[in-house]
Amino acid sequence: MQYETHRRSILKAISWRTWATITTAVIVFFFTGKVALALTVGFLEVFAKMGLYFFHERLWQKIRYGKREVPAFVLWFTGLPASGKKAIADRVYEELKCLHLKVDRLDGLDVRPLFPETGFSPDEVNRHIKRAGHLCAMLEKNGIIVVASFVSPFLKSRDFARTQAQCFVEVYLKTTVEQCEKRDEKGHYRKARAGEYDYFPGVHLDYEISKNPEIVVDVDSVSQDEAVSQIISYIRKQIIQSKI
Amino acid sequence: MQYETHRRSILKAISWRTWATITTAVIVFFFTGKVALALTVGFLEVFAKMGLYFFHERLWQKIRYGKREVPAFVLWFTGLPASGKKAIADRVYEELKCLHLKVDRLDGLDVRPLFPETGFSPDEVNRHIKRAGHLCAMLEKNGIIVVASFVSPFLKSRDFARTQAQCFVEVYLKTTVEQCEKRDEKGHYRKARAGEYDYFPGVHLDYEISKNPEIVVDVDSVSQDEAVSQIISYIRKQIIQSKI
Numbered sequence: 001m002q003y004e005t006h007r008r009s010i011l012k013a014i015s016w017r018t019w020a021t022i023t024t025a026v027i028v029f030f031f032t033g034k035v036a037l038a039l040t041v042g043f044l045e046v047f048a049k050m051g052l053y054f055f056h057e058r059l060w061q062k063i064r065y066g067k068r069e070v071p072a073f074v075l076w077f078t079g080l081p082a083s084g085k086k087a088i089a090d091r092v093y094e095e096l097k098c099l100h101l102k103v104d105r106l107d108g109l110d111v112r113p114l115f116p117e118t119g120f121s122p123d124e125v126n127r128h129i130k131r132a133g134h135l136c137a138m139l140e141k142n143g144i145i146v147v148a149s150f151v152s153p154f155l156k157s158r159d160f161a162r163t164q165a166q167c168f169v170e171v172y173l174k175t176t177v178e179q180c181e182k183r184d185e186k187g188h189y190r191k192a193r194a195g196e197y198d199y200f201p202g203v204h205l206d207y208e209i210s211k212n213p214e215i216v217v218d219v220d221s222v223s224q225d226e227a228v229s230q231i232i233s234y235i236r237k238q239i240i241q242s243k244i
Numbered sequence: 245m246q247y248e249t250h251r252r253s254i255l256k257a258i259s260w261r262t263w264a265t266i267t268t269a270v271i272v273f274f275f276t277g278k279v280a281l282a283l284t285v286g287f288l289e290v291f292a293k294m295g296l297y298f299f300h301e302r303l304w305q306k307i308r309y310g311k312r313e314v315p316a317f318v319l320w321f322t323g324l325p326a327s328g329k330k331a332i333a334d335r336v337y338e339e340l341k342c343l344h345l346k347v348d349r350l351d352g353l354d355v356r357p358l359f360p361e362t363g364f365s366p367d368e369v370n371r372h373i374k375r376a377g378h379l380c381a382m383l384e385k386n387g388i389i390v391v392a393s394f395v396s397p398f399l400k401s402r403d404f405a406r407t408q409a410q411c412f413v414e415v416y417l418k419t420t421v422e423q424c425e426k427r428d429e430k431g432h433y434r435k436a437r438a439g440e441y442d443y444f445p446g447v448h449l450d451y452e453i454s455k456n457p458e459i460v461v462d463v464d465s466v467s468q469d470e471a472v473s474q475i476i477s478y479i480r481k482q483i484i485q486s487k488i
Contacts, residue, residue, distance in 0.1 A: 009305075013297040020264075053260055057253040064344060100308065104386050114378050115359075134358055138379070144350055144386045 008066020015060075034239055069143050070101060070240055074136045074165040075093075077149035078158060078210075079173030080202045082184040084219050084227075089149040090174070091228045096145060096235075103145040106135060111150075120199050126157040133161025140165055153201040156207040167239065171231060172213035175220050177202040214238075252310025260302075263296055278487040300306050314484050318380045318409040319475075321393035322402060322454075323417030324446045326428040328463050328471075332417070333393040335472045340389060340479070347389040350379060352482060355394075364443050370401040377405025384409055397445040411483065414477060416457035421446040423464050458482075 075092065077085040086107055096103045112118060113130050118128045129152045136146045152158045162168040180202060181189040192200035201207050215234050217227045319331040319336065330351055340347045355376050356362060362372045373396045380390045396402045406412040424446060425433040436444035445451050459478050461471045 006302075009298050009301040012301055016297050053257040054253050057256055058250075061253075102386060104382070114375055117361075131358055135379075135382070138348070139383070139386060142346060142383060142386065142388045144388075 004068040005068060011066070013061055015055070016056055018161075019056060051113060071167065071168055072102070072140045072143045072145050073167035073235075073239055074140050074148060074161070075169045075171060075235070076136070076152070076158070077147075077171045077173065078152045078213075080153075080175060080177060080180045080207050081151055081188055081200070082180040083173040083175045084180075084183070084188070084224070085149040085151075085173055088171075088217070088219075088224060088227050088231070089147050091224070092231050093147040095228065095232050096147065101145055101240075102143060103147060104139055105149045106132060106146060106148040108132075108150045111135065120197065122199060122205065124153065125152075125199070126154055129154070129157035130160050133157070133164045136161065137164035137166075140167070151201055151207075153205060153207040155210065158208075158210065169215065169235070169239070170210060170213040171215045171217060172210060173227075174216050174218045179220050248460045249310040255310070256304060257419070260297070260300055263300060273460045285475065300369060316346070316384045316387050316389050317411035317413055317479075317483055318384050318390045318405070319415060319479070320380070320382045320396070320402070320405060321391075321417065322396045322399070322457075323463075324419060324421060324451050325395055325432055325444070326398075326424040326430070327417040327419045328427070328468070329393040329417055330394075332415075332463075332468060332471050332475070334390050335468070336475050337391040339472065339476050340391065343370060345389055345484075346387060347391060350376065350382055350390060350392040350394075352376075352394045355379065364441065366398065366443060366449065369396075370398055373398070373401035376403050377401070377408045378407065381408035381410075384411070395445055395451075396453040398411045399402060399454065402452075402454065413459065413479070413483070414454060414457040415459045415461060416454060417471075418460050419464050 015054070023045070061169055075089075077089045086109075089105070093103060093105045112128070115128065115131065118124050129150060132148065132150055132152075136148050139146045152161070158170070162170070177189075184190070188200070189203065191197060192203040197203075199205055215231055217230060219227060222230070319333075319391065321333045323329055330353075333349070333351070356372070359375065359395045360367050373394060376392065376394055376396075378399060380392050383390050393405060396405070403412070406414070421433075428434070432441070432444070435441060435445065436447040441447070443449055459475055463471060466474070
């Protein structure tokens with residue numbers, strides 16, 4: 001999204017007044033300053049200045065000074081399977097769209113079909129997360145805010161994604177394997193325990209917790225609404241500040 | 245890039261004049277219409293309207309009506325190896341950046357390192373081009389113009405890339421294998437003929453020409469400057485029209 005700085009608007013105000021006053025002075029001088037004509041002048045002024053204002057606006061349209069973009073960032077949701085990443089990330093994405101920000105959404109489920117040959121072994125997951133990190137960085141570089149949600153259980157590839165981005169905000173959804181198993185609507189944990197998966201985070205592999213994620217949401221003790229507003233409030237205060 | 249429509253500027257002009265004239269009327273009434281005070285009024289007006297203009301501008305900053313983005317598109321350069329895709333695409337990219345458009349550049353050499361396991365067999369090339377098409381579409385969907393250059397010798401995957409984009413502009417660099425071999429600074433054709441490559445377009449495989457590429461540049465009969473201006477002129481006329 002673009003926004004205009006206050007300095008730009010101050011300059012526009014000075015520039016506008018200069019032209020408008022010169023116009024009035026010329027018209028008044030032309031009509032020799034008679035009071036009776038003042039209303040006529042005012043009337044004329046409405047039309048004269050209206051046109052002038054319009055061309056003045058179009059001229060400023062060519063001037064780029066003071067036009068800025070809200071800085072982009074990567075909002076990376078990470079946590080155990082069934083910790084609620086997708087649901088919370090979807091809602092945060094919608095909230096950011098409502099602020100007229102340029103935002104895109106990347107989820108494991110969207111990205112995997114692009115690379116159908118990618119499996120779930122630690123090596124393959126690391127490669128997959130690195131590619132996702134590249135994708136995020138490519139969008140961010142172009143001014144797009146990215147709301148990404150990937151289990152991304154390994155520090156190595158998550159940190160790689162961080163190094164690719166200009167501004168990386170890690171949102172860690174804190175919970176326990178037991179809570180996730182209770183919540184697990186898709187039955188992934190059950191299948192993992194039954195041996196249908198080989199490398200399931202929380203069952204066969206540990207989720208590696210980052211030392212200092214930017215945001216930690218304790219999903220077992222806050223509601224989804226609270227989680228969303230906690231994240232949006234961080235973004236407003238720490239990243240986009242008063243720019244929108 | 246954002247731009248403002250003429251209707252937006254007309255509305256701003258009407259809105260501004262309403263406020264400015266009401267201000268003047270109130271001030272003149274307050275000073276009982278005396279000529280001697282007219283200059284004072286004018287003087288006061290400068291300051292009063294200046295502030296008003298500023299707040300008026302800031303108010304409009306909140307109004308989204310008439311703010312538009314220049315539509316994005318995918319400019320896809322295709323042609324034999326050493327037909328000059330990269331050089332011409334790089335220059336077109338620079339020209340579009342000079343127009344303050346939001347534009348990104350994708351080249352085979354940038355994208356391949358993301359997928360180090362991708363080889364050069366027809367199957368692998370088709371998969372690679374499909375992924376590149378996805379990347380382009382992802383950027384385009386977010387309002388980013390993409391200047392892409394890939395040999396992309398097969399109709400199948402090139403047409404897939406076309407179906408992914410909203411607005412796909414295929415730039416076919418027309419030339420012959422003989423001309424490319426003469427131009428080939430990197431010695432790829434020599435290596436291909438010496439058997440170092442298995443699937444080299446122009447040597448082991450035919451380049452499949454599209455029926456109706458949007459732009460055909462006969463690189464053997466026009467200079468690089470002419471090629472660039474031919475492409476930029478197409479974009480100005482057919483895609484971005486008078487919007488910038």
